[in-house]
Amino acid sequence: MSFKILKKEELVPTIYRMDIRAPRIARKAQPGQFVMLRINEKGERVPLTIADFDREKGTITIVFQAIGKTTMHLSSLDENDDIQDFIGPLGNPAHIPKDETVILVGGGVGVAPVFPQARTFAEAGNKVISIIGARSANLLIWEKRMREVSDELYITTDDGTKGHHGFVTDIVKNILESGTKVDRVVAIGPPVMMRAVAGVTRPFNVKTIVSLNSIMVDGTGMCGACRVLVGNETKFACVDGPEFDGHFVDFTLLMNRLAMYQPEEKIAVEKYKCERQGCLC
Ligand code: FAD
Ligand code: FES
Ligand code: MG
Secondary structure, three states: OOEEEEEEEEEEOOEEEEEEEOHHHHHHOOOOOEEEEEOOOOOOOEEEEOOEEEOOOOEEEEEEEOOOHHHHHHHHOOOOOEEOEEEEEEOOOOOOOOOOEEEEEEEHHHHHHHHHHHHHHHHOOOEEEEEEEEOOHHHOOOHHHHHHHOOEEEEEEOOOOOOEEOOHHHHHHHHHHOOOOOOEEEEEOOHHHHHHHHHHHHHHOOEEEEEOOOOOOOOOOOOOOOEEEEOOEEEEHHHHOOEEEHHHEOHHHHHHHHOOOHHHHHHHHHHHHHHHOOOOO
8 A cells, every 4th residue: 555645845945745645544633643654665764743634635734844864755756656654643632722822833844733733723712822933934834824723823033034033932922921811832843942932931830732753763652762751751752742741841852862863864865865866886
């Protein structure tokens, strides 16, 4: 069995959206869950969050940044190409609050996994305040989609080319300091951003959920690769998460573990680029 790419779109430079035909996963998918995919029999397994799903069409949408060998290879595939393995939905669905005021924060490619949560939270009657950020205006994704499901939408860019000149945390802090009653914050993006958001919300004692992107191999709780420390307890992000209370996550350990294989990943990218250019070295 293989999984066909029905739609491919480059959203902004290096970030791609793909709709994959996977009816069985689409039937069960919930916001917060992820898939593990393997492009071909020689490929490695990589986790990607379910950015959207269409139960009628039987499709799963993934949005990914081409940063290394596998995601670069994936971005080189076209519509009607097949992916060999596409497994899911994995992980626990996000908790859907009721009648709460929720701040949803998405950074970079993390805006995509925030979207289905924002939509579901809005449908469940919550007040949705969204904050989406990117390094620069030309790297900002899904602004229109996020606006459609948010009561309020704030944009930040590191270089000031759109919205607030600064970080998503500046807006979180402003909202909390203004005295707006906020019941929950959900932050998805680079670990450094999630750590910063948790740092801002801690003194205000606002529950802060983060989605941990630790290295995963099987995605089903068997290999231990994805272990993280939450409140001094070891958890497996794939089966116990991926969402955890950000105030208790050991982000330093998470970031150190994410960097563990960087020398090998660098070699894999160089080899991949070389092969694509037909080099025989
Ligand atoms: P590599 O050069 O191999 O790795 C680049 C960096 O990615 C590494 O330094 C490491 O920090 C991380 N990484 C490498 N292998 C893995 C792995 N097997 N599992 C997790 N991280 C890895 N990225 C997106 O762009 N969009 C998403 O929606 C998304 N959702 C994710 C959901 C979960 C639950 C997790 C755990 C990760 C998610 N990621 C997502 C990150 C994505 O899996 C990595 O960017 C991808 O595996 C990198 O693979 P690569 O071979 O292209 O790059
Ligand atoms: Fe293997 Fe989580 S990825 S235990
Ligand atoms: Mg890799």
